[in-house]
Amino acid sequence: xxxxxxxxxxxxxxxxxxxxxxxxxxxxxxxxxxxxxxxxxxxxxxxxxxxxxxxxxxxxxxxxxxxxxxxxxxxxxxxxxxxxxxxxxxxxxxxxxxxxxxxxxxxxxxxxxxxxxxxxxxxxxxxxxxxxxxxxxxxxxxxxxxxxxxxxxxxxxxxxxxxxxxxxxxxxxxxxxxxxxxxxxxxxxxxxxxxxxxxxxxxxxxxxxxxxxxxxxxxxxxxxxxxxxxxxxxxxxxxxxxxxxxxxxxxxxxxxxxxxxxxxxxxxxxxxxxxxxxxx
Ligand code: UTP
Numbered sequence: 001x002x003x004x005x006x007x008x009x010x011x012x013x014x015x016x017x018x019x020x021x022x023x024x025x026x027x028x029x030x031x032x033x034x035x036x037x038x039x040x041x042x043x044x045x046x047x048x049x050x051x052x053x054x055x056x057x058x059x060x061x062x063x064x065x066x067x068x069x070x071x072x073x074x075x076x077x078x079x080x081x082x083x084x085x086x087x088x089x090x091x092x093x094x095x096x097x098x099x100x101x102x103x104x105x106x107x108x109x110x111x112x113x114x115x116x117x118x119x120x121x122x123x124x125x126x127x128x129x130x131x132x133x134x135x136x137x138x139x140x141x142x143x144x145x146x147x148x149x150x151x152x153x154x155x156x157x158x159x160x161x162x163x164x165x166x167x168x169x170x171x172x173x174x175x176x177x178x179x180x181x182x183x184x185x186x187x188x189x190x191x192x193x194x195x196x197x198x199x200x201x202x203x204x205x206x207x208x209x210x211x212x213x214x215x216x217x218x219x220x221x222x223x224x225x226x227x228x229x230x231x232x233x234x235x236x237x238x239x240x241x242x243x244x245x246x247x248x249x250x251x252x253x254x255x256x257x258x259x260x261x262x263x264x265x266x267x268x269x270x271x272x273x274x275x276x277x278x279x280x
Contacts, residue, residue, distance in 0.1 A: 007143055008124040008199050009056060011049035014112040015042060015130060016062035016103040021248040032068050032130055034252060037259035039079060040071060041246045042130035047080050049128055050096055052139040058119050059100040060112045069100040108218025114208040122202045127221075129196025131247030133255045138197040138239050147204070148235040149176070149225070150197035152243060159185040162193035163222045167236050174236040176229050179222050194222070195239060204228055 019026030025034070032042035049057055059069055075098075077087035084092065103115045113127060124146050126139055142148040151174075154162060166178040166189035180189060198221075207224035214220060228234060244255035260270045 007053065008126045008146055009054055010120060010123055010125040011052075011054040011057045011139075012060060012113060012116045012120065012125055012127050013042065013045055013049070013057060013130055014060040014103075014109060014127070015065055015068050016060050016106055016112050016115075017109075018106050019247075030065050030068050031247065032065075033071060034246075035256070036133060036244075036246055036252060037256045037263070041133065041252065041255075042068065042071075043075070043079060044133045045128040045130040046072060046075075048134065048137050048139050049126060050080070051137055052126070052143055054126060055095060056097045057099075058116050059098070060103050060115050061100045062103055062106060066100075069098075072098050106218075107213065108216075108220055110208050110211060110219035110221040110224050111213075113221060114205060114219070117202075117205045117208075120202060120205075124199065124201050127196075127198040127200065131245060132196040133244045133246050133251075134195075134197070134239065134241060135243070135258060136239070136241035138195065138241070139199075141237050141239065142197060142199045145173070145235045145237055146199040147201050147228075147232065148199050148237055150195045150239045151192040151236045152195050152239050153191050154193045156185050156191065159183060159188040159191060159193070164188045164190060165192050165194065165236055166190060167192065174238070176225075176234045176236050178229060179226050181220070181222050192236065192238070195243060197239075200228075201232070203232060 015032045019031040022031040033040045046057060061069055076089050077084040077092045101115050101119055103112045128139060138150045142150055151165060160182050163179050163181050164183055165176050167174045167176045204224055207227040208219065211219050211223050225234065242258060244258065245251035246255050261267050
């Protein structure tokens, strides 16, 4: 475990992917700006980082995604939850420094994280994948355990859709021994899948740098994590809350519905409309 001083204050949010699952919309609108209930899909990861104590957010953008950075540079406290009500734009932007680095070509998530190395500047840091909207603050759960990754239990037949970890218990904590990308269900070492929340020490960059591009010319973050676990302890924290994959239409709909049903002003009306549709 790193000391309190080592508690990450920087969040890296990669948004330079191709978004093929959102074609044709993503050809002209970044998927991160699609609405999930009343806000943009990426704003939930941004807010999660702020609430977990980050005061600097680095977006890794592709050359065509300046709109995502602009959106957050103009971000107002009123775009966030009720706790931020009354906070001025200046106050919010004094509290959190927002900037971006460019990934010229989509060469994989690992490569996107490597693009942020210079800005991370040898400090511990968090990574949040904005495609995953968590209804509870998963990043906060990792902060004191850095370096760590958030895990979720998946059903047997879904093991082949995720990165699955092999782990053992050590002093009451889960230590990761290895990771397997999309294994066949019977060969998977567990049912614990990696979600899109991580905290790292800067040594992860050493491993990202030595990796050769794999399938599709991509550098995978999980490959670097495998090497990392051989040298440094990486902890797994189990998340039991609701998670929506807004990287594709199904998850965006369920996330919107989840937020809408929880909205004190609209939840009841939405529930009634959904019930009417179900009764049809
Ligand atoms: P995904 O592979 O899940 O998303 O990457 P994608 O590439 O954007 O979308 P699909 O799969 O084509 O529909 C996970 C995260 O990593 C970022 C993505 O933006 C997403 O937040 N990423 C991925 C990059 O920033 N650069 C890359 O080269 C690849």
